Amino acid sequence: MATEFHNLQELRHSASLANKVFIQRDYTDGTVCKFQTKFPSELDSRIERTLFEDTVKTLNNYYAEAEKIGGQSYLEGCLACLTVYLIFLCIETRYEKVLKKISRYIQEQNEKIYAPRGLLITDPLERGMRVIEISVYEDRGSSGSSSGSSTTSSSGR
Amino acid sequence: MMKNREYQQIDPQALATPTPTPPPRPLPEHKPKRARRKWEVFPGKNRFYCNGRIIVARQSGVLPLTLGLILLTSGLFFVFDCPFLVKHLTSCIPAIGGVLFVFVVISLFQTSFTDPGILPRATPEEAADIEKQIDNPTGSSSSYRPPPRTKEVIINQQVVKLKYCFTCKIFRPPRTSHCSLCDNCVERFDHHCPWVGNCVGKRNYRFFYTFVVSLSFLTAFIFGCVTTHLALSFHTYLVAANLTTNEDIKGSWSGKSGNEDVGNPYSYNSMIKNCCSVLCGPMPPSLIDRRGFVPSDDSVQTSPVEIELPAAKNDINMCTHGTKGLLETASRSPLLTSSCPQAKPQAAPAFLEPLPEVTPSPALEPAKTTAGRQSTNTPHKHHSHHRSKGKQASHHTHKTSNSSPRPHHSHSSRRKDSKNRDPKFSSLR
Secondary structure: OHHHHHHHHHHHHOEEEEEEEEEEEOOOOOOOOOEOOOOOHHHOOOOOHHHHHHHHHHHHHHHHHHOOOOHHHHHHHHHHHHOOOHHHHOOOOHHHHHHHHHHHHHHHHHHHHHHHHOEEEEOHHHHOOOEEEEEEEEEOOOOOOOOOOOOOOOOOO | OOOOOOOOOOOOOOOOOOOOOOOOOOOOOOOOOOOOOHHHHOOOOEEEEOOOOEEEEOOOOOHHHHHHHHHHHHHHHHHHHHHHHHHHOOOHHHHHHHHHHHHHHHHHHHHHHOOOOEEOOOOHHHHHHHHHHHHHHHOOOOOOOOOOOEEEEEEOOEEEEEEEEOOOOEEOOOOOEEEOOOOEEEOOOOEEEOOOOEEEOOOOHHHHHHHHHHHHHHHHHHHHHHHHHHHHHHHHHHHHHOOOHHHHHHOOOOOOOOOOOOOOOOOOOOHHHHHHHHHHOOOOOOOOOOOOOEOOHHHOOOOHHHHHOHHHHHHHOOOOOHHHHHHHHHHHHHHOOOOHHHHHHHHHHHHHOOHHHHOOOOOOOHHHHHHHHHOOOOOOOOHHHHHHOHHHHHHHHHHHHHOOOEOHHHHHHHHHOHHHHHHHHHHHO
């Protein structure tokens, strides 16, 4: 995954980075990791609202699952406490497993939905879980246009 | 113009080799010569070891001292206390101590070397975006003023203010605080602990708690073991040598721990016999007769003429402790018939009646008991001494039982000066 990110970052050579949109955290439920589902205006012309909201809601669900306090987390916590947390050196925690799932999901979303639209989602883990960074690319060939051109699926300007 | 132009699909898989041209915006983490790890360019005041696996604060504080104290105390305990306690108590002691010690050390290292929950600083784009967001909606007019310091959010129907961190260029999430020592924003910031040389935050709070609790248990355990060791060791030695602490400190007999029984006249020269005599020997009664009634003032009579007689009575194993003892002996001596053994049978029946009224006495010689009442006046407790006073004591008891009990202050006043007793004694006659 890391190598692909590196590759993705070099997309700017084929398509220039026009803008970055940041989806901030939603703290209404406390300190749990949750992102705002408010549709940013900069993406208005690039992607459908429903697709975007689906992505963010799915990500929120994944994070809620990772941070869920329940049977498995208690078991993991108690076992870790008994072994003076040395068990963290050996096994992967539930949170880490979910983060891997999120990473795969984002990659899949990028490939299927966002890349065709000239967008790129950066894993929030790379940004300290503060924001979902969506990079907006525009075609290198285009001139004088600040925002990217429309794709075939979405309506253009 | 660009309506119908097909956008070039960004294919994540299609990229082959990195282009040699330098990127338009230089990325600090990528260098053409050697890829640097992020810890090498970490902006906070932390230090990293093992190629980024271990993180500590810049000032390790007193972590070496903490570690040193724990190692020293535990080391001394295992070397000096454990062998003794294993021999005398149980071999579980070093096992428990060992487990606690391992818990303490591991949790200390985990607290010190774990990332407490540091929030990475905002990328330049993020910072710019935040400033843009703040300026536009709120309509802040002044352009060169820094972004507002707070943002309000509603968490569980409660308003919480999020502060803007100028160092990290982010609005801090709730419960996040910036540590000036480490120069980082830390999630769920508890405090910066100099003892562990690191911040305590969301990710290492459980390690810190485990460390504190296990250290408390270890300290209490070591303290308990050391106290037990001292108690067992020192007084066991004293019991086995039939010594008192006073004698041991003063070195009355030997003064050296090597020669335990040399010089001690009270030792039976056998550890077992010493132990038996000290711990299992006969239990002497209390001689102070706390609940006895104070005899009336004229209960004991004497004539000053017989003061010289006590010299003869020294043969009857009396301890004469100075003038007081002499006068006391003198006060009693005229009532003696002949020698002590004769006094004893005379005294015995006399005492049987008043005994229940005065003091419940142990099943020893009654002469001793009632004489004990009188012995409040005398410091010695030798049996023959009391027997010699037996007959006189019988007079005491008869008179005492007939007369009303004296108040206690007269009882105490008798102790002070034996001379005061003389008029009391004489008054009874």
